[in-house]
Amino acid sequence: MDTLLHLTGVSKRYPGVTALDNVDFTLRSGEVHALLGVNGAGKSTLVKIICGAEPPDSGTMKFKNETIQVNDTADAMRHGIVVVYQERTLIPHFTVAENILLGMEPTNGQLIRRRELNQQAEQLLKRLGVDLDLNTEILDLGAGQQQLVDIVRALRTEPRVMVLDEPTAALSQGETKHLFELLKQFKSQGIGIIFVSHRLDEVFEISDSLTILRDGRVVSSGPISEYTPARVTQEIVGRNVAKLETDYKTASGPVLLETQELASEAFTGVNLKIAGGEVVGLAGVVGAGRTELLETLVGFRRALGGKIMLEGKQVQIKSPAHAIRHGIVLVPDKRIEKGLLNRMNVLENLTVSSLKRYSNGLGWLQQKKLSDVAVKTVDQLRIASPSLTTPVQSLSGGNKQKVVFGKWLAWSEDVKDLIFMFDEPTEGVDVGARADMWVIIRNLAAQGAAVLVTSSDLDELMEISDRLYVMRRGRIVSEGARQNYTHDSMLQLMMGV
Amino acid sequence: MSRNISFLSRSNKVDKSMAQSSSQTVSTASERSGLNVSSFINRFGTVLALVIIFALFTVISAFQEGRFLTSQNLINILRQVATLAIVATGLTVAVAAGEFDLSVGQVASLTGILMAGLIVRQDLPWGISLIASLGLGLFFGLLTGMLVTRFKIPSLITTLGMGLIAVGVNYAYARGDSIYGRLPDEYTFIGTGTIGPIPFVVILAVIVVTLLYVFLNYTRIGRYILATGGNPTATRLSGININRYRMIALMISGVGAALGGCILVSYLGSAQPSGADNYTMDSLAAVFIGMTTIRRGQANILGTIVGVLILGIINNGLNLVGAPFFLQTIVKGSVLILAVSLAVRREEIRFF
Numbered sequence: 036m037d038t039l040l041h042l043t044g045v046s047k048r049y050p051g052v053t054a055l056d057n058v059d060f061t062l063r064s065g066e067v068h069a070l071l072g073v074n075g076a077g078k079s080t081l082v083k084i085i086c087g088a089e090p091p092d093s094g095t096m097k098f099k100n101e102t103i104q105v106n107d108t109a110d111a112m113r114h115g116i117v118v119v120y121q122e123r124t125l126i127p128h129f130t131v132a133e134n135i136l137l138g139m140e141p142t143n144g145q146l147i148r149r150r151e152l153n154q155q156a157e158q159l160l161k162r163l164g165v166d167l168d169l170n171t172e173i174l175d176l177g178a179g180q181q182q183l184v185d186i187v188r189a190l191r192t193e194p195r196v197m198v199l200d201e202p203t204a205a206l207s208q209g210e211t212k213h214l215f216e217l218l219k220q221f222k223s224q225g226i227g228i229i230f231v232s233h234r235l236d237e238v239f240e241i242s243d244s245l246t247i248l249r250d251g252r253v254v255s256s257g258p259i260s261e262y263t264p265a266r267v268t269q270e271i272v273g274r275n276v277a278k279l280e281t282d283y284k285t286a287s288g289p290v291l292l293e294t295q296e297l298a299s300e301a302f303t304g305v306n307l308k309i310a311g312g313e314v315v316g317l318a319g320v321v322g323a324g325r326t327e328l329l330e331t332l333v334g335f336r337r338a339l340g341g342k343i344m345l346e347g348k349q350v351q352i353k354s355p356a357h358a359i360r361h362g363i364v365l366v367p368d369k370r371i372e373k374g375l376l377n378r379m380n381v382l383e384n385l386t387v388s389s390l391k392r393y394s395n396g397l398g399w400l401q402q403k404k405l406s407d408v409a410v411k412t413v414d415q416l417r418i419a420s421p422s423l424t425t426p427v428q429s430l431s432g433g434n435k436q437k438v439v440f441g442k443w444l445a446w447s448e449d450v451k452d453l454i455f456m457f458d459e460p461t462e463g464v465d466v467g468a469r470a471d472m473w474v475i476i477r478n479l480a481a482q483g484a485a486v487l488v489t490s491s492d493l494d495e496l497m498e499i500s501d502r503l504y505v506m507r508r509g510r511i512v513s514e515g516a517r518q519n520y521t522h523d524s525m526l527q528l529m530m531g532v
Numbered sequence: 533m534s535r536n537i538s539f540l541s542r543s544n545k546v547d548k549s550m551a552q553s554s555s556q557t558v559s560t561a562s563e564r565s566g567l568n569v570s571s572f573i574n575r576f577g578t579v580l581a582l583v584i585i586f587a588l589f590t591v592i593s594a595f596q597e598g599r600f601l602t603s604q605n606l607i608n609i610l611r612q613v614a615t616l617a618i619v620a621t622g623l624t625v626a627v628a629a630g631e632f633d634l635s636v637g638q639v640a641s642l643t644g645i646l647m648a649g650l651i652v653r654q655d656l657p658w659g660i661s662l663i664a665s666l667g668l669g670l671f672f673g674l675l676t677g678m679l680v681t682r683f684k685i686p687s688l689i690t691t692l693g694m695g696l697i698a699v700g701v702n703y704a705y706a707r708g709d710s711i712y713g714r715l716p717d718e719y720t721f722i723g724t725g726t727i728g729p730i731p732f733v734v735i736l737a738v739i740v741v742t743l744l745y746v747f748l749n750y751t752r753i754g755r756y757i758l759a760t761g762g763n764p765t766a767t768r769l770s771g772i773n774i775n776r777y778r779m780i781a782l783m784i785s786g787v788g789a790a791l792g793g794c795i796l797v798s799y800l801g802s803a804q805p806s807g808a809d810n811y812t813m814d815s816l817a818a819v820f821i822g823m824t825t826i827r828r829g830q831a832n833i834l835g836t837i838v839g840v841l842i843l844g845i846i847n848n849g850l851n852l853v854g855a856p857f858f859l860q861t862i863v864k865g866s867v868l869i870l871a872v873s874l875a876v877r878r879e880e881i882r883f884f
Contacts, residue, residue, distance in 0.1 A: 335769060359771035367769055374769070376762040378830055387759050388770045390752045398752040417540045442770060471540055 038099070039064045039227040040085070040116070040196055045094030047080050047251075054080040056251040058094070062196060062227040067218060069230045069238040069259075071271055072248035073431075073465030078231055081248065082198050085229070086118045087111035098195075115195035121204055123181050125173045132156035132169040135188050159191055164220050178321065179210030186217070197221065198229040203237055204463055207321035207491070209530060215241050233463060235264050236494060249273055272467045288312040289346065291485040292332070292363070292454050297341035301327035302509035305341070309485040311452055314476060316500030316517070317489040320529050324509040325489040326368060329456045332487075333365040334358040346452075359388070364443045368458035374439035375427055382409040382423040384438050389446040412441045417471065433468020436460065440475065451483030458489055473499050493525055507531050578825035578835070578871055582842050585867075589849030600852050607729060613844030614737035615795045619808075620815035620836050621741050622788015625748060627819050627831035629781030630761035631680065631687040635695035637812030639672050639786060640793030641805065642698040645706045647794045648803035652713030662719075662794055669790020670783055672698065677779030687782065695812070702805055711803040723799030733795060740791070744784070745833045757781050761831070817868045818843055824875035842867060 040062040047055040055077045062068050072078045083089040085096070087105035095102055098114050105111045108118075125134050132153050133140075141151040156169050165187055173181060182202065189197060199218075203211045218228060218241060232238055238245065239259065246256040247270045255270045288311025297305040302324035309315050319325045330336045332343065334352040342349050345361055352358045355365070367373035376384050386393060386405045393404045409423050416437045420430055427438055440460075447453055457476065461469040476499055480486050490496050496503060503520055505513040505528040513528045573580070593600035619636050626633045643665040650661035672694055679690045725732040748754035759767040760774045760781075768774050792811060797803045821842060822835025843864055850860050 333769070354773065355769050356771045356773050364771075365769060367766075372763075373765045375766055376759050378762045379759065383755070383759075387755070387767070387772070390755055394752040400750055400752060400755060402750075415540060474540060 041097040066243040067228045069242040069245040076248040077251040117189040117194040118198040121201040127174040178205040293344040295342040313501040314480045314486040316496035316503045319506035323506045363454040365456045385409045412445045433464035454485045456487045610734045611731040614733040617737045617840045619792035620818040622785045623815045624836045626781045626785035629757045633785040635691040636789035637809040638695035638698035639789040640808035642702040643790040644793035644797040644803045648711040658716045658719040669786040673783035673786025677782040681775035
């Protein structure tokens, strides 16, 4: 394999922080090269420099042995370097074909030649081996297909280097599989792929080599065959990550939450039982109805039928405020959208659910008590934040996630007999924070809370759950103790094969 | 505290070295120390602009008759901006909750007309008229709030409609005429009286603005309003009834507008059917200018006051230096656009 891209001695400093320090990086043609590191290790800075979004302070970049200067993303594109970002960059009301050729439409004067546009898009899809309906509007597509459109658009200029930033974050297992098939095809066409991901299982499945960054330096690089997941994890965080030492037990405490034939638009006939002291995992592909189920239990969505019982008594849960009074709380997925008060600081985020307790009869906030409880929570969860008045947006993903959960820790006097639900608790967080979240979840159960966790990450569910439910197309299709399942048997149940 | 939960910090299940490697220690409750110069300018650039505009008029008028920097004129400026400050502060609360209120000017005009009408035509005592007028502002806010929360109509559109309705009701009540007549001295004192050298209306504005500032920043309801404006979904999932706080915020905006209308009539001694309509645009401009400073990207009362003062000083200064009247609105519009565009360029501030 010949070298496509070769960076030597690349450094980049921002005010107060060295983002990259003398980094070397080599990408060969036809390989998938994983770029790993915790949030803040320098991955995104390196990506930005490769695609021309940021200039390096020093260092050189060679494309096929030729030193190149990329001053902006258009430059990078001319050299055959494209990026597919984690966020979608599509126009919702345009069709697939219109999005793929956006900005390159075949025209007749000022008029767009529709038939030719569709033909060109079709040819591109055929060449790439992607199956998509050209005339569908983007908003009618699922997350996986939307991403495909983004990838196809990136490939319309026949690039030689493609950067994929967290490409599987929003994808279901099936969609991820499909994406990997495509990546193999692109490899065979000689494209070099830089794969940025937090998911180690995927890295080992698809990559040929990897580079690990820590604090802006390359700490390790080489072919994937030289690594094991344990070694990679250790190099990413720079220390040994503690394994969970938990006694997994079958339900110990009283049943706190039970549903009978619970139904909504997204699921039907759901019967769940969760007892105090256990962590229950809920598995399923994206779109199986997991998020909807959790959001219905917390009153964020409306149930259409069935019963919710708390400690044996039937309750109507009308709103999250109502659920919280009953002791059910949700740590939602998509923390930026659903979990954080993004413009507010750490203290304000941590205390927003407990203001009733920390204000007097007139509604006057008791600042001292608020900062006491916030300090305590920050300390208990080891939230890395310069101060309590730091804007929450400036924290890393893992710390943001801890803040979203922290507000319930600040709220609860005693977690015993409370019901905690987590939706994708470690989505987009680094390995260290991921291990922290697992310990937090296990500790909740150890102290008598009932915990329901749903995640797209099967390893995570297998690691932390005492018991598992598998959901498929809005129905619970399997239930049992964790040891009754394997990774593969779960996958089969989830996909229905 | 009786809580004794072991999570990460006291957990023995995690490698202790993590504490050093992954978490910096947290400095306690108090402030971040040491603002550097550029972040200071980012945060207070608009305040600096206020100072510069002030200095500019001081210099220009010094070459003329030097009437700008006199205690009489400074008090004048405060009197001129006091009413707008009240209306704009009420509006700030609505914007902080994530809602627009495009009806403040029209609601102020309507309540002014009602206030004068109740006194002059219905012969009611001024105190009762004032309560009725403020009640009308509250009612408009309540109605807007119900439409916004129950029927999920964006407040931008709802208040546009409510503003038009207010105009219609206004014309139906006053038939498009101004309302003149003898207004009680106690009432006209609000707009024209002074305590020592200070106009009463300035004192009133300081009280109202302070109360709303404390309310928004130091009470539970205020915090909930800010949270709702910041991220309604997250706030709702935190167990807070966001619709209640959107309603409260819109009601405060309505009452603020009503109070503004009543003060204006008290100052003028009569009510004009569209006398306060300008407040919609002026107070929105003040709120947006305010969003570029202090709590950047967020509607905040101190920022709004900076905005109100900038607009007031431009009005007064241009008048004094003898600029043509049409220049006032052109300059105000340009300052609004300039302030916001600089703020957006310097940092990624998203307004909405």
